[in-house]
Amino acid sequence: MDTWTTQPGYPVVSINIDDKGKLHITQRRFLLRNLNKTPTNVTWWVPLTWTTQTKPIFNTSANYWLSTEQDTIDLKIDPKEWVIFNIQSSGFYRVNYNYDGWQRIFNVLNSDKFNEIHVLNRAGIVDDLLNLGRTGLQDYETVLNGITYLKRETNYLPFKAAFNGLDYLNIRFTGYDEYSLFKKYVLFLIHDTRKKLGYEDRANDDRLTILLRREANNLACNLGDDECVAVYMKKFKMWRANTSIPIKPNERTTTYCVAARHGTPEDWEFLWKQYFNSNYVTDQTVIISALGCSLNTTILEKYLRYAISSYSINRIRKQDSTNVFAAVYNSGLIGAKYILDFIDKHHKEMEKYYGDQSTIATILDGASKRFSTPSLVDNFQSFIDKHKTEFAPILESLKSSLNIAIYELQWYKSASVPIIQRLHKWLTEETTKYRLPTNISPRKYVISVTPYLEVGNFTVDGHVKIEADVVQQTRQIVLHSAEIKHHTVTVTANQTEVKIESEHFEEKYDFYKINLVQELTAGTKLIIEIEYTSHLNTSELRGFYKSSYVDNDGKTRWLAATHLEPIGARKMFPCFDEPAMKALFTVEVSVPLGYNAVSNMEWQSMKKVYV
Numbered sequence: 001m002d003t004w005t006t007q008p009g010y011p012v013v014s015i016n017i018d019d020k021g022k023l024h025i026t027q028r029r030f031l032l033r034n035l036n037k038t039p040t041n042v043t044w045w046v047p048l049t050w051t052t053q054t055k056p057i058f059n060t061s062a063n064y065w066l067s068t069e070q071d072t073i074d075l076k077i078d079p080k081e082w083v084i085f086n087i088q089s090s091g092f093y094r095v096n097y098n099y100d101g102w103q104r105i106f107n108v109l110n111s112d113k114f115n116e117i118h119v120l121n122r123a124g125i126v127d128d129l130l131n132l133g134r135t136g137l138q139d140y141e142t143v144l145n146g147i148t149y150l151k152r153e154t155n156y157l158p159f160k161a162a163f164n165g166l167d168y169l170n171i172r173f174t175g176y177d178e179y180s181l182f183k184k185y186v187l188f189l190i191h192d193t194r195k196k197l198g199y200e201d202r203a204n205d206d207r208l209t210i211l212l213r214r215e216a217n218n219l220a221c222n223l224g225d226d227e228c229v230a231v232y233m234k235k236f237k238m239w240r241a242n243t244s245i246p247i248k249p250n251e252r253t254t255t256y257c258v259a260a261r262h263g264t265p266e267d268w269e270f271l272w273k274q275y276f277n278s279n280y281v282t283d284q285t286v287i288i289s290a291l292g293c294s295l296n297t298t299i300l301e302k303y304l305r306y307a308i309s310s311y312s313i314n315r316i317r318k319q320d321s322t323n324v325f326a327a328v329y330n331s332g333l334i335g336a337k338y339i340l341d342f343i344d345k346h347h348k349e350m351e352k353y354y355g356d357q358s359t360i361a362t363i364l365d366g367a368s369k370r371f372s373t374p375s376l377v378d379n380f381q382s383f384i385d386k387h388k389t390e391f392a393p394i395l396e397s398l399k400s401s402l403n404i405a406i407y408e409l410q411w412y413k414s415a416s417v418p419i420i421q422r423l424h425k426w427l428t429e430e431t432t433k434y435r436l437p438t439n440i441s442p443r444k445y446v447i448s449v450t451p452y453l454e455v456g457n458f459t460v461d462g463h464v465k466i467e468a469d470v471v472q473q474t475r476q477i478v479l480h481s482a483e484i485k486h487h488t489v490t491v492t493a494n495q496t497e498v499k500i501e502s503e504h505f506e507e508k509y510d511f512y513k514i515n516l517v518q519e520l521t522a523g524t525k526l527i528i529e530i531e532y533t534s535h536l537n538t539s540e541l542r543g544f545y546k547s548s549y550v551d552n553d554g555k556t557r558w559l560a561a562t563h564l565e566p567i568g569a570r571k572m573f574p575c576f577d578e579p580a581m582k583a584l585f586t587v588e589v590s591v592p593l594g595y596n597a598v599s600n601m602e603w604q605s606m607k608k609v610y611v
Contacts, residue, residue, distance in 0.1 A: 003044040004092075011044050012094040012137065013066065015085055017101050023073040023083070025066060030094055032135060035407055043069050047091050053081035053108070058118045060090040082108055084117060089124040096132055102142055109149035123157040126150070130165025133415075140418045144426070150189045156208035156215075159193070163215060169419070170223075172412045174333045175373040181423045183223045188430065190216045198539035199231050201250060210250060218254040230541050232258040240270055242550070252283070256290030261331070268299055276315055288320060292327025295334050297341075304328065304342050308353040322359060329367040336370035339363065340383055347387070361394040361401075368401040372412065377405050434509050435578065436480070439472035440526065442576045442583040449572070450590035451536060451544065451560040458536040458546050458558075463529070464573045470524040477528060480570035480577035481505070481512035482543075484534045492527040493520055510570050510577075530574050536560055543571025559595075 012030040017023055029040040047062035054077075064073060077083065082104040085095045097105070105125065108114060114122070126147055133143035150162055166186055173182045197213040220228040232251070236259040239247050247255050259267045268291065275287040291303055306314040307324035316324065328335040343350065343360060351357055371377050384391070384398050391398060446465040452458065477491065491498045491514065498520070504513045520526070537545035541563050551557050562572060570577040586604075591597045
């Protein structure tokens with residue numbers, strides 16, 4: 001145990017499997033940063049554990065002790081099968097593989113058999129990949145290829161590892177044009193999981209499912225997902241309208257932050273009053289963090305001044321005041337930059353409040369980790385130069401923080417290039433996969449819907465008639481359709497009905513494929529008619545969804561509304577749901593007795609029908 005108790009750090013173990021099934025193993029010290037040129041040729045007694053594709057036994061007892069920098073183990077395994085080391089992440093070391101070793105692991109992760117790998121090892125693989133990429137021990141082509149399997153993942157633990165690792169990249173990319181591309185990629189990774197989980201906890205959810213829903217939605221809102229922001233703003237407004245119905249504990253972190261960032265100054269003040277009047281430390285802690293999410297520097301100025309004023313005035317305990325500063329700089333680039341501006345103006349008041357300058361150094365160290373752009377790092381350098389005399393007691397600490405900020409800036413300049421290249425490649429691949437064929441062009445839709453707004457029966461009867469032109473010869477029609485049950489489908493070509501050979505759903509892309517018995521030639525006039533039923537959406541404000549409000553008599557009233565952008569139309573009716581496929585629309589709505597219909601277009605006609 002001396003190697004673990006008398007020397008700092010831990011190793012990364014690299015595995016190279018040759019074509020004869022032998023394992024060539026090396027170890028070295030793992031360092032996230034090595035600013036001081038610390039030697040890495042250090043060895044430990046490492047308890048190696050492994051499992052293979054043909055014998056997937058996830059036993060944590062050591063199979064072999066690695067004590068030297070290099071070693072060879074003859075496992076006599078098929079070099080084409082996967083091998084995974086550090087069973088259930090039971091050993092305190094990271095694992096890296098050669099290219100073929102990683103690819104064999106990725107092959108199973110990207111298949112329906114990914115559960116054959118223990119969930120703790122899936123989490124370890126994600127964690128190792130992101131940290132190996134960060135240190136340059138693995139290229140980002142491999143890293144991003146590996147973590148893309150998360151589209152299939154359902155367990156919280158691998159996602160938690162991803163959230164931690166991606167947070168570093170999120171900080172580094174903030175402030176650059178490519179940040180929007182990075183956000184698209186992360187939202188893509190969590191999209192399918194969020195779609196399955198929705199926004200509301202369910203009675204049969206286990207603890208890990210609840211955690212995954214909370215953190216995945218929180219990440220989506222932080223990345224500016226429109227639907228996520230709309231859902232949590234609605235929750236906040238309902239609470240603000242009736243505080244006797246509190247926001248659920250698992251939703252408070254996200255809801256409060258969304259309201260502070262995307263709401264009005266009045267929303268922020270409401271949240272501040274909730275903090276001020278609360279007697280619950282847990283809730284106060286959540287609100288302190290959320291109030292820092294504001295992007296309004298006037299509000300941030302006021303909030304930070306609250307943090308260094310008397311408890312009797314603003315009820316912020318001295319030990320919590322640094323949490324206010326952390327909330328502001330952790331909220332993003334605007335907050336981090338404003339911390340620097342605030343300390344530049346108010347450092348004398350802060351020194352008086354805290355008793356010395358050490359807390360100022362701690363706050364600036366935290367904020368500087370968010371200084372991702374050259375201009376911010378330059379501002380930090382100028383700040384230190386400006387105050388070097390009065391900040392003499394903490395000058396070395398500030399210089400250390402500056403050195404790390406400069407290191408991270410250089411890291412971005414070199415590491416971001418392959419990341420951006422891979423993300424552009426991914427975007428091209430995914431855009432191609434999700435695009436409809438262009439062999440058919442819609443001209444006109446006639447959509448008829450009958451919504452039922454009854455508790456226990458929030459359903460929709462629908463019928464759509466699509467007039468379209470065949471642009472290129474085809475015998476397949478591909479539409480978008482999501483969460484819709486089709487009943488009868490007819491296709492007419494040049495006024496003659498065409499027999500349908502088969503129908504097929506490709507759920508991953510929301511494709512509804514109609515295969516015909518005959519080819520359709522270019523220039524053919526098509527009519528596609530589909531009768532269907534669906535449910536009013538309850539998990540998200542997309543497509544045809546239900547909502548509610550409480551009237552003046554205290555009764556819950558239901559309403560049905562539509563939100564068809566960017567991909568909500570396919571949840572209301574089968575269609576060619578792409579911006580380039582423009583057409584004319586006629587919508588017919590059967591409105592239940594006692595309801596009105598409101599549209600942003602003029603009515604063509606209206607008639608009463610009594611059943």
